Structure formats: structure tokens, C-alpha cells
Amino acid sequence: MDTNQIIQKIQVSGIRRFDEAITGIADIIKLTVGEPDLPTPEHVKKAGIQAIRDNWTHYSPLMGFGELQTAASQYFHQKYGLTYAPGEVIATVGATEAVATSLLTLLNPGDGVLLPTPAYTSYQPLVELAHANLIPIDTTNEGYKLTPAALQRVIAEHANDHLKVLILNYPTNPTGVTYTQAELTALLTVIKQANLYVISDEIYSELTYEQPHTAFATLYPEKTITINGLSKSHAMTGWRLGFIMAPQALINEMKKTHQYLVTSTSSITQAAGIEALTHGLDDGQKMRAVYQARRDYLVKRLSEIGLNYVYPTGAFYIFVQVPNDFNGTSWQFATRLAQEARVAVIPGSSFGAAGEGWFRISYAASQDALRDSMNRLATWRAQTAKL
Numbered sequence: 001m002d003t004n005q006i007i008q009k010i011q012v013s014g015i016r017r018f019d020e021a022i023t024g025i026a027d028i029i030k031l032t033v034g035e036p037d038l039p040t041p042e043h044v045k046k047a048g049i050q051a052i053r054d055n056w057t058h059y060s061p062l063m064g065f066g067e068l069q070t071a072a073s074q075y076f077h078q079k080y081g082l083t084y085a086p087g088e089v090i091a092t093v094g095a096t097e098a099v100a101t102s103l104l105t106l107l108n109p110g111d112g113v114l115l116p117t118p119a120y121t122s123y124q125p126l127v128e129l130a131h132a133n134l135i136p137i138d139t140t141n142e143g144y145k146l147t148p149a150a151l152q153r154v155i156a157e158h159a160n161d162h163l164k165v166l167i168l169n170y171p172t173n174p175t176g177v178t179y180t181q182a183e184l185t186a187l188l189t190v191i192k193q194a195n196l197y198v199i200s201d202e203i204y205s206e207l208t209y210e211q212p213h214t215a216f217a218t219l220y221p222e223k224t225i226t227i228n229g230l231s232k233s234h235a236m237t238g239w240r241l242g243f244i245m246a247p248q249a250l251i252n253e254m255k256k257t258h259q260y261l262v263t264s265t266s267s268i269t270q271a272a273g274i275e276a277l278t279h280g281l282d283d284g285q286k287m288r289a290v291y292q293a294r295r296d297y298l299v300k301r302l303s304e305i306g307l308n309y310v311y312p313t314g315a316f317y318i319f320v321q322v323p324n325d326f327n328g329t330s331w332q333f334a335t336r337l338a339q340e341a342r343v344a345v346i347p348g349s350s351f352g353a354a355g356e357g358w359f360r361i362s363y364a365a366s367q368d369a370l371r372d373s374m375n376r377l378a379t380w381r382a383q384t385a386k387l
Helices: 005-009 014-022 042-053 066-080 094-106 123-129 148-157 181-194 248-262 267-279 283-305 330-341 367-384
Strands: 089-092 112-117 133-138 163-169 197-201 224-229 242-245 317-321 358-362
Touching: 005 123, 014 330, 042 267, 066 089, 066 242, 066 267, 089 094, 089 248, 094 123, 094 163, 094 197, 094 224, 094 242, 094 248, 112 123, 112 148, 123 133, 133 148, 148 181, 242 248, 283 317, 283 367, 330 358, 330 367
Parallel strands: 112 133, 112 163, 163 197, 197 224
Antiparallel strands: 089 242, 224 242, 317 358
16 A cells, blocks of 8 residues: 555554444443543533634634633643743644644654653554654553653663653553652653653643642753643543643744644634633542542452552553453453453553553443443453353
């Protein structure tokens, strides 16, 4: 086929492929896609509807409406102490476009990109589309967190590989772990020594349970690109509104990439975003309380069933180990679970080689769905363990 060779090698993400593969199973409970079951807050929806009525139906400025940039600057300052001016904010089509714009702007062909794994599925393909090289850092033996020692070791091993960027995502998809300020500060020493840029994907920043979220740019403002958005904090996945926040010199370059990728973000979505940012400061806190209760329920049930898991301190995922007595891959395990117990989870291999032997549960699902799925899992596990 005479198409782009990189595109030919890239697959649709394992999350989407598996979700589509099991969709036709009758009466299946899906704990797959990270899609909040909670609705967008009513006041935000009303703002979007009013924007249509008021004919906010034309192109917006390239970087977003000034009112939105100002609202985002103030919101993220109040939430996390970030000090970006309105002109240092770009409104993007979700956090994924923000990551793509950042990578395509920063990277030259052959540059090296460091990524703690297991990791969300979008990063590697986007690095490859930029003709750069992804260098995974397996965090399995460090509690699924990047440590200074591991980072230093990999940097030394790849000293001749034009290392340029470290991608951090925390709270982390798929494991749900996050970093303390002390842990981030320790990493920063190594990052500065290597003179790396950091793309800090903090889309789950509002969903931390045991500790406040520390924004990396408060520690390393000069070379950090902050990615955030409203998909998780305000249950606005379908609205597609993300943000790039970075020093002005980087923003001046990234806005060109952003323009040629998408022109601009939906004007109606931006109107809803202005409302969310200015009058929805506490919306995420209400949702966090719901997710935390679900997390607490799941860890209790999984412990009772006898499954090992990574204790999640953020996001709405829990990473669970495939039972040792199962003879097969994580994809085979998840397929059998879907077919035989009618419970759908995501195979850990979808998140890279470091995820093999595990599976991800999304608890962005109703309490009823979680209860029923755990009952089914317990029954199925009791049956299969006897085989």
C-alpha cells in the first residue's frame, strides 16, 4: 500500500481494539474506556446551549478566545499555583491534541523521548509520527513510579541518543499512581542535569485522593509544557477541550503547529469551558468524592477475591495482576473474562510490554455496574481457580 510507512505500522490503540472486540457480547459490563459516567455539570451544559443561541458558531481566535485564556490562567493558578499569563495558554482539541502539538513542535527527527511505562497508548504513536525515538523506562519494580535512579540509569545508557524530552503523566493512566512533591523534586535534579524538556500530562490532576496535586511547572517552569483540560475534572470528554501551558517562546512555536493541525478549537466548547473554569471551581471535587468511594469499594472487593493490584492514589483506574494460575497473556485473560463472566477490562499489554501480566479496570462506571461486575468476577474466579 502506497501510504505513509509510519501510519502503516501504527495500530488503533489496544484500548479501542479490545473495547470494539467485546462490544457485541450480550449483557457485558464495560469497565474499559476512561469515560466518566457522570454528566457534564448542568451550568456548563447551559452555557454551551446559550452559546449556540447567541451564534457562537464561527471560528475562534487561533489560540482560543481571550476570555477563555484568562479563565484558564486564573483557574490553574488558583488550583495548583501555576503562573501562566493568558497569552501562554492555547486551547486545544482535548489533551491528546495538546500532546501531539507539543511533540511535533519540540522534536526533530532522531530525538529521544523518555517515557515511564506502562503508559497511556497515545504517546508512542505520536512520538513515531514526529520521526523521533521512544525510550521506555519500565517502572514495574519501583511501584510503577519513575525514580531518580532509574531515570539516571536510562539517561546514561542512551547518552548518544539525542535525549530531549521526558513525558510525565500523573496521576497515571493505567496504574492510578501519582507523585508527591518530594518525589518530583528528586526527579528534577536528574532532569536538570540532562537538560530535558518535560511534557507533563496532568489531565487527572483534579482526581487525587490522599494528597494535593503538585504541578511540575511550579518546580521547573522554564522547560515544562503543562497539559491539562476539562475532560476528567468536569466530565467533558465529548466536548474536547484541553490546554497547553508553556513559556511564551514555546507557545509562539506551538501555536503554528496547533493552527495547521486543527485551525482552532470549537467555539461552542470554549463557551462551555469559560463557564466551567469561572463558575465550576468545585465541580471536580464533587466528582472526586464519588470516584474515591468507588475506588475504596473496588480495592475491598478485589482483596476479598484474592487478586493483587496497584493501590491507586489518583485518576479512576486500578491496575490488577492476572492470577498466577492463568496460563496465557493479559489479552487472553481479558478475552476469557469478557466471554465467560461478561466483564470487560483492558489487557495490560495495551499499555506496552511493561503492562503484560496485568489488566486495567476503569471505575468511571456506576456503583451498580461495579458491584455487579465484582460479583461476576468473584464467581468466575472461584470457578476457574478449581480448573
